[in-house]
Amino acid sequence: MADEKIRVVLAKLGLDGHDRGIKIVARILRDAGMEVIYLGLRQTTASIVTAVQEEDADAVGLSMHNAGHMTLAPAMVAALREADLDIPVVVGGIVPDADRDELDHAGVAAVLGPGASAEEVVQAVQAAVDASAGSGQ
């Protein structure tokens, strides 16, 4: 079990089309040995939940550059809970520091801002998955 690759679903939730960051993150996670399922642009919470179920994913990564993170990220966490999927949501993009507490409170596992290094990205996903696996499931 421990040898199995971490499986991460990456998606752009909503209309925002800035995909430079998430494509780089996809390659970083893949290079770090994770299994990356990139769903692409214009995903909904429902389409992401379906992908998580089908792919048996360990984490969801969202990228947000359009100031929609305060509504969309909590909506994603809620949709996963609703579907009884206890996996972490990691958010990357343009997220002001002042919003981090509220996102944390809403159940977002980690927030990665501009300039995060490859190591930080990999560690954040790894730690989120470890913490979730250790949370009693």
Add this chain to the structure above:
Amino acid sequence: MSETTTQVDSAESDKARWEEACDKAAVRDIPFETMSRVPVDSVYGDGPFPGQYPYTRGIYPTMYRSRLWTMRMFAGFGTAVDTNGRFKEILKNGGTGLSTAFDMPTLMGRDSDSEWAFGEVGRAGVAIDTLADMEDLFADIDLSAVSTSMTINGPAAILLAMYVAVAEKNGIRPDQLSGTIQNDILKEYQAQKEYIYPPRPSMRIVTDMVKYTTAEMPRWHPVSISGYHIREAGSTAAQELAFTLANGFAYVEAAIAAGEDVNAFGKRLSFFFNSHIDFFEEIGKLRAARRIWARWMKERYGATDERAMLCRFHTQTAGVSLTAQQPETNIARVAMQALAAAIGGTQSLHTDSYDEALALPSEKAARIALRTQQIVAHETGVANVADPLGGAPYVEWMTDEMERQAEEIFAHLLQIGNDSILEGCFEGIDNGYFVGGIADAAYRFEREVNAGRRTIVGVNDFTEGNEEDEVALLRIENQTEQDQLQRLAAVKAQRNSEAVRNALDEVTSVAGDSNANVMPAILDAVRVYATVEEIGDAMEKVFGRYVEKAIV
């Protein structure tokens, strides 16, 4: 012998013609001298001079001596009323053009009450659903006296129609309107991803708009061919240059195929480039852009009017170069990028705000950004002399090198497009050539930063002080979404729904008739307050919707 004589004659006549053109041009009433009162000429070095084919040194003989670049600051957030206030602030502060940022739902052709719009209404730009919002956006602004740029692509035809309709309500005719609509749909499939329909029907809409504006709006630029987003998505400078100009050639080929005169619409095409942080590469890129465009327009597409050969462009500093760490250092980055754009001969410039890696620009940060380009324009003396780096061996070499790399990309597109750049662009969109090339370049750069091969101050070196920064950021309240939803509901309740239905049926009908122009039907629909999404859906019935393949 005789060849040498001819060259000398031609060099002398270049100079004579340039001097004659300069004599005719009005210049600003300021001393053209250094701060130590040394008088300076308006250009140095050899011809061809500014304003002379192939325009490597600039598109006008006297450049900024006659008129500074337009300081066009991009703005838009919240409701139309909020942005209207920002517009008035820009005009009051000495800004000379308006530039509109729309929110994500509007850019994607969705209304504020669409389920897709949840969480994004008014966040990254202004929300426009109906003509009523456009009326608020431009309230108390004389549209015959400003030039307006609208950054929108997928639903561009609808927003242009709304602008025309607002003007009409104020007694201003379409031929009095001046401005630009981005409407560069090809780069959406390559980089920005704000498309609605598949590439071919989208090209038909662009061509209809070119036809409409050529006939009705002679002061309007119907397409702003944009490399900015290609670069922001991670391309190299040469890819930005080549993909952008190739897209331009594609629009030219489409318009010629539709029977338009290359001289008539060619002079109203404009471009939009990025000014990134590698100073000399950017200047070389901008110089090469003018030379390549002029040569292709003349030699390949048969333009004879010199104005149809001019690559006139807007520039914006590189948002992607801004750091979230020590954000005030971005003021220095923006200043150098603005200087490169000015030396590169831009016609207008947007300077980014230092806080844009953290949030949408605050008013203070936006003001400093405008002040930055005012310093470049009025204090540095760079505006006194056209193409001040022309003739410098490094700059000339870089210009040639940018051109060489671009020509290699054109050759590839011609090959995959059976000697048509338009078909080459369609094929490159379809086979992932553009998105793949951009993603590869972006990842290469990121790895180099990560490995420390490239230094970014505050990000991977010189990080002392990163924790100290507290900058005041613009907050968009959730209230915006509620306000906009109420507004849209009120408009829908008040309008004549039968007139809306009929107008939308007509839009669907002209969309299905490839000999008809979609613009008049769209204008009729916006006049009766049909929404952006309703009009878009009326065309989607015929055109379908584009879904990108997810490739990493």
